[in-house]
Amino acid sequence: MDLHSSFPGIADLKRRARRRVPHFVWEYLASGTGTEATMHRNRAALDDVEFLPSILHGPIECKTGTRFLGRDFPLPFGIAPIGMSGLIWPNAEHLLAQAAAEADVPYTLSTVASQSPEDMAPHIGQNAWFQLYPPKDPEIRTDMLNRVRSAGFTTLVLTVDVPVASRRERQVRSGLTNPPKLTPRLLAQIALRPTWALGMARNGMPRMRTLDKYIDSHSARSPTAHVGYLLRTSPDMDYVNWLRDAWDGPLIVKGVMRAEDADRLQRAGVDAIWVSNHGGRQFDGAPASISVLPAIRAATNLPLIFDGGVEGGLDILRALALGADFVMLGRGFLYGLAALGARGPAHVIDILRQDMQANMGQMGLAQLNQIKTHDHAD
Secondary structure: OOHHHHOOOHHHHHHHHHHHOOHHHHHHHHOOOOOOHHHHHHHHHHHOOEEOOOOOOOOOOOEOOEEEOOEEEOOOEEEOOOOOHHHHOOOHHHHHHHHHHHHOOOEEEEOOOOOOHHHHOOOOOOOEEEEEOOEOOHHHHHHHHHHHHHHOOOEEEEEOOOOOOOOOHHHHHOOOOOOOOOOHHHHHHHHOOHHHHHHHHHHOOOOOHHHHHHOOOOOOOOOOOOHHHHOEOOOOHHHHHHHHHHOOOOEEEEEEOOHHHHHHHHHOOOOEEEEOOHHHOOOOOOOOHHHHHHHHHHHOOOOEEEOOOOOOHHHHHHHHHOOOOEEEEOHHHHHHHHHHHHHHHHHHHHHHHHHHHHHHHHHOOOEHHHHHHOOEEO
């Protein structure tokens, strides 16, 4: 089957994914927090970035390669960290990492993924990143970095925008808790999704395996505050400085939304800044990620990563035009996985590549670096 005939866009994968996973799983994947205003702002602000088409330029070969953090990539995007992605589809982390390795793009494993760094070692390529929710205990912190390094992860991503648990009301209403408890209500939803259920039966319900080593007991917490919150702290600049000294590879700080933070992170020696509002899942009062990107670009010469509402290749070009050097997607890849299983992540990559090339052709761009100075309509 030609997947592009049936699923030409990520929106098509999203619709099919919703029909293939239980309701509580869908609510975990697709929801934000509060009234989800930040999620909607992400999408609306991206749509507001317009380009002037280019004509009479003759045939163009549109090349999508880029250089980022000292490496050459065939595409300017990768797979963002997704906590408990094994809940969305069985064996999710392995399938995502393998697709990324085959496409030679970054894959980022979350601290709260359902597979540990050791589990992932056979599946990762040379572009394996690890997203760190900052452990408070220095011994746990050091041990986790050693495990990540030994497993073959090359780049560390410190997430700084989750000082407390968000409420995620849709998730709570669905009946999902962390860890998931199979109540009669959830079992009834699972019974309606036999393919998902059979896969989970083979693999077992997911848990946060990276943290197994450090958890002796589960203290009382809110339904959306998973076990990781028992270990983590809200980091400060001293934490960033410690991490810079302890990690000998590229260090990225994720969750930056203020231009004034860029200068002190640059002085601390971080290698890149990740502009993100956590996909609208953490704080419903935040602006769209794309709306703060130009100011952060103006404040630093560090490489910038962008995420927030990306649903196609045109959105990637929008982010690059406003100052990003690289773009990461989370939900889109899980839509592909839930819709098509093992074939899904590679198809998402192909959708994004083809969409980028089609839109580059409309703008007369032969290479991505030309978009930095390309006229866009204000």
